[in-house]
Amino acid sequence: MNLNGIDDTPKMSWWSRLAHPGQFLSWTRPLIWPLAALTLVLMLVGLWFAFFNSPADYQMGDTVRIMYVHVPTAWLSQFVYAAMSVSALGTLVWRHPLADVSMKAAAPLGAAFTAMALFTGSMWGRPTWGTFWEWDGRMTSTLILLFIYLGIIALWRAFDDQLRAARVVAVFTLVGAVNVPIIKFSVDWWSTLHQPASVFRADGPTMPGSLLTPLFVMFFAFTLLFVTLQLLAMHTEIRRRRLITLERRAAQGDAL
Amino acid sequence: MIGLGEHAEFIIAAYAGVFIGLGLLIGRIVYDSRRVRARLEALGDRRG
Amino acid sequence: MSGFLGVLQRELRLNLSGGGEVLTLVLFFIIVGAIVPFAIGPDQVLLASIAPGIIWIAAFLAMLLGLDRLFRPDRDDGTLALYRLADMSMAGVVAAKVIAHWLTTALPLIIASPFLAMILAMDGPTFARTALSLLLGTPALAAFGAFGAAVTVAIRRGGLLAPILIAPLCVPVLIFGVGAIAPLGGPDQASSAMLFLAALSLMALALSPFAAALAIDWGEE
């Protein structure tokens, strides 16, 4: 607690100028359409590769094509959490106003990608393992990650005051980030205990190049898609906050 | 399109699921963005 | 230090005096454990094999149930504001509360667990391991629980949210807790699970007071 002199005079560096939500809005707004176009192109190229220009795997057959959507969404489910944790640090340590916004925008995206990773995983699992759901280490820890995402979204929604919410959610996100590796470790330990060891490693380094090309294209397409959506959602959130302020001011004006 | 082998339905379901999901996600974010912008404009904010 | 003891003493006094909350939680624990055989049938062999899991689940649920009384009454009556201006850190307050919470919820459950072990057809050595794993694992549940309660204390109707937030974080505790009892992977696995469980409890106890204090301070500010 800093009682002996609270000084909030802003230091004007490029950092704090970028931190200003209005500046951020006007600087990144021109990026949205090019990013969206690039995402679309990469996605189409990736789909073309995935369906027309890649062979079936000699072991898994055509089901390997599910990998081109499964691996990118599974990657994003973790990458979005990492992005959220960095934003949470921004909120806690630097009290960066954009960090709050970024955290809030990322949570539903992360939950959606995690849900997609689980869905494609089970679609892959049915032909490969013969069951939609297998309690293997990766599926299980992804499911728990989804629960954490949903908890964070519920926490955001439960607060009335978004500034307060941001700090509390930031603490929770970071505690979650510390816990995710522990959860992963414990779940791996548990699943090897209960069933014969690991099934297969599709993303291992031994994959032939013909499978890697579509995978990389899709990987970048999905990552760019996340970046685009994240920017757009951040813009909306900044505007929403401005809207709330304006509405409140209007209401106060009426009251006076 | 090439044949998808014996498990075609799962491959199609996976892709359809992901792209329907993405569609819903994009739709929600774009709709939200439009709505907030429209309300801002209604309040007379010109900064976009 | 006198502040720490003061908080501890007050929590114990409040939880043990008259209110009967402690007995209610123990009753809940026993009823949850006793209701399982009705759902899966009175097969002694089956019951004995899943008894460690049942006891852990019942303890887990009972501890989640008691979370809401950890900080909310203090927030409602203004004591939380007092803590923030007290001559001790908020982390110290939380640590005292975690200890009191463990003493008034987990310890009674462990004391009551022989009854569940008996009706769930557990044998002696298994029960000994169960008691040990509960003893080592419940501090982590108390610590995580205090963190969940701290995160949701500023929310008016946060009572249901805390268990939802905390349950995923408690998965490792359940895994190692049950893993330390059921010798699925042989005795080696069970003893390493016991060590993991102890490590988890130590880490949670050391870190959660600070995280919870941060959440309380910033949720109230």
Place this chain on the structure above:
Amino acid sequence: MTQGQVQHRINLKTQALACGRGDAVLVADLSLEVAAGSALLLRGPNGAGKSTLLLTLAGLLRPISGTLVFEGADPEAGPFIHHCGHKNAVRPRLTVLETLRFWADLNGSGPLPPAAALERVGLARTARVDAGYLSAGQQRRLVLARLLVSPRPVWLLDEPSAALDAAGRELMAALLVDHLESGGLAVIATHDDIALPGAATLTLGAEA
């Protein structure tokens, strides 16, 4: 019976302080100075921001802008502020003496033992009674005893005289006079007249 101890001298200064809840500003551009040994009475209609200002001064709410300094405060010496809000922080299940002992443990105890403080605020006979049986005015007296068991130079009191009877108000005024004489500082939000010679008055929300 006075507190018999000279307080650490602390002056309160604010400059262009704005405070409120969330980002809704309730009190704007407030510059005030309260010197050690003097008191400031906050007045104003409901909703003018008296409680919010007190919470901000106590450091329980973050100021929206401006500066807030307690001159002469030693950050090493621990907290130096008593804040008494609307809520009494009294739990029904604990006895009066237990409650006060807990506060003394929490805030650091001074020369005055809890039992003597209870006597000073006229609650000596209820010491063994559950705090839940106290009337609203008696609970308020118990809160005053909290100020006595842990000497701190800055008192921020929110409606301290609410629910107090005439004798209780006299008692409160006497405690305040003792506190100021020993070099303490007080900011009091109130609707009642408190007999404090030489106290400045600040009226919030007058223009609204």
